[in-house]
Amino acid sequence: MDWLDLILSFLGGFGLFLFGMEYMGEGLQKAAGSRMKNILGALTQNRLLGVLVGAGVTALIQSSSATTVMVVGFVNVGLLSLRQAVGVIMGANIGTTITSWIVALGEWTTFLKPAVLAPIFIVVGVALIMFSKKAHLKSIGQILFGFGGLFLGLDMMSNAAKPLSKLESIKNLFLLLGSNPVLGVLTGAVVTAIIQSSSASVGILQALALAGLVPWGSAIYIILGQNIGTCITAILSSIGASINAKRAATIHFLFNLIGTIIFGMLAVILFNFAIPSLRNELIDVTQISIVHTIFNVLSTIILFPFGN
Numbered sequence: 001m002d003w004l005d006l007i008l009s010f011l012g013g014f015g016l017f018l019f020g021m022e023y024m025g026e027g028l029q030k031a032a033g034s035r036m037k038n039i040l041g042a043l044t045q046n047r048l049l050g051v052l053v054g055a056g057v058t059a060l061i062q063s064s065s066a067t068t069v070m071v072v073g074f075v076n077v078g079l080l081s082l083r084q085a086v087g088v089i090m091g092a093n094i095g096t097t098i099t100s101w102i103v104a105l106g107e108w109t110t111f112l113k114p115a116v117l118a119p120i121f122i123v124v125g126v127a128l129i130m131f132s133k134k135a136h137l138k139s140i141g142q143i144l145f146g147f148g149g150l151f152l153g154l155d156m157m158s159n160a161a162k163p164l165s166k167l168e169s170i171k172n173l174f175l176l177l178g179s180n181p182v183l184g185v186l187t188g189a190v191v192t193a194i195i196q197s198s199s200a201s202v203g204i205l206q207a208l209a210l211a212g213l214v215p216w217g218s219a220i221y222i223i224l225g226q227n228i229g230t231c232i233t234a235i236l237s238s239i240g241a242s243i244n245a246k247r248a249a250t251i252h253f254l255f256n257l258i259g260t261i262i263f264g265m266l267a268v269i270l271f272n273f274a275i276p277s278l279r280n281e282l283i284d285v286t287q288i289s290i291v292h293t294i295f296n297v298l299s300t301i302i303l304f305p306f307g308n
Contacts, residue, residue, distance in 0.1 A: 006160050013156025016149050017203055018195075021063075021099060024146025028060045030139040047087035051300060054091020064096035065196060065233035068252050072238050076245035085248045089255065090304060093227070093296040099199035100289040102147075103154055103206050115155050121148030150203075157207035165212045178217020178271070178279050181264055188225025198230035202292055206285045214288075217279035220267045223292055224260040231256055259299030 058067045071088050074080040080088070105117075121144045128141025164170045177184040192201040205222055208214050231253040238249035271279040283291075 006163060009160035010157055013153045013158075013160060013207070014200075014204065015153070016156060017153030017207075018197070018200055020146045020149025020151070020153055021197075021199060021203075022146070023149060024143050025060075025063060025066075027139045027142030027146055031136060031143065047083065047304070050084055050087020051091035051094070051304070054088035054093075055095035056091070057088075058092040058095025059098040064092040064198060065230055067092040067095070068231075068234040068249070069237045072234055072241065072245045072248050075248045076238075076241040082244050082247055082251075086251055089248065089252045090300040093256070094293075094300060096199055096230075097289065097293040097296055099150075100202045100206065100292050102150070103203055104286040104289040115151075118148045118152035118155065121145065121151065123148075154203060154207055154210075157204065158210035161208050161211035161213060170213060174213055174215055174218045175280060176218075177221060178215050178219075181221050181268060184218050184221025185225035185228070185260065185264065188222035188227075189229035190225075192226045192229025193232040194229075196230075196233045198226045201226045201229065202288065206288050209283055209285050209288055212282060214283055215280045216283045216287075217267075217271055219283045219288055220291055221264070223288070223295060224264055224267075227256045227295065228253070228260055255299065255303055258303060259295060262299070262302065263295055 054067060054071075057070075058064050068089055071080060071085050071092070075082060075085050125141045125143070125145030125148055128137050129145065132138050132141060177187055188201065191204070192198050195201060202223065205214060205219065205226075209219070231249070234249040234252050238246045
């Protein structure tokens with residue numbers, strides 16, 4: 001096995017995945033214009049509306065970190081109250097799951113596989129960007145090109161990781177992460193904090209799952225950790241800000257931490273008492289999306305009543 005080639009291929013795929021996600025988000029922001037900030041700034045005291053807006057904005061810009069940083073900034077200058085910010089932060093966690101569902105499309109039918117979709121999106125996107133004179137069509141081209149880059153990056157990562165599925169040491173590593181909740185959560189948190197994107201971190205996990213490397217146990221604990229690691233961006237953005245802005249960033253962290261503790265305990269019960277055999281069974285890409293979504297939706301439902 002050529003380790004240098006494997007590492008470079010995986011990193012190249014990851015870079016392309018990140019670029020595609022960022023470029024697609026920029027295109028979506030251009031298509032939406034300045035309306036997202038106006039919607040956030042004009043929020044009423046209705047926290048449920050805040051959840052919906054937070055989810056919608058994050059789905060558009062493909063980054064819960066960006067939404068949360070925006071919220072912290074709005075709280076800092078007084079455009080949002082702390083109470084309003086809570087709903088938007090909860091919604092941002094739900095909206096960030098959209099990227100994992102985009103990635104999961106490839107499992108549903110051959111036509112939707114990354115290797116098939118990527119070239120189509122890239123060609124159409126480039127054509128719109130280069131030959132269209134209308135700004136909104138160029139934005140659509142940017143969205144499609146970003147989509148294609150995201151899918152192509154995912155395909156490169158999963159292909160690079162496939163040889164690892166034959167190594168017992170790699171399999172044992174993932175089994176260890178599944179049997180040790182603290183280690184699994186820490187792994188997810190650290191990786192996500194370093195790259196400052198839970199969507200990208202989940203994308204890496206899905207690429208490894210496509211290569212047949214990830215069991216249920218390690219996947220769930222890593223996903224829980226990813227939701228904690230994504231808080232680092234908002235915490236950093238609150239340094240030097242007002243006390244309420246710091247509180248907004250802290251609420252984001254506590255929301256994900258409490259959700260992780262609750263679901264972590266449920267996972268321990270599931271893997272040790274309810275269905276022990278599930279822990280070492282391989283998880284697929286769609287199942288990762290489901291787990292990621294259930295965590296964020298149920299965390300919001302459980303903690304929403306305490307938002308005041």
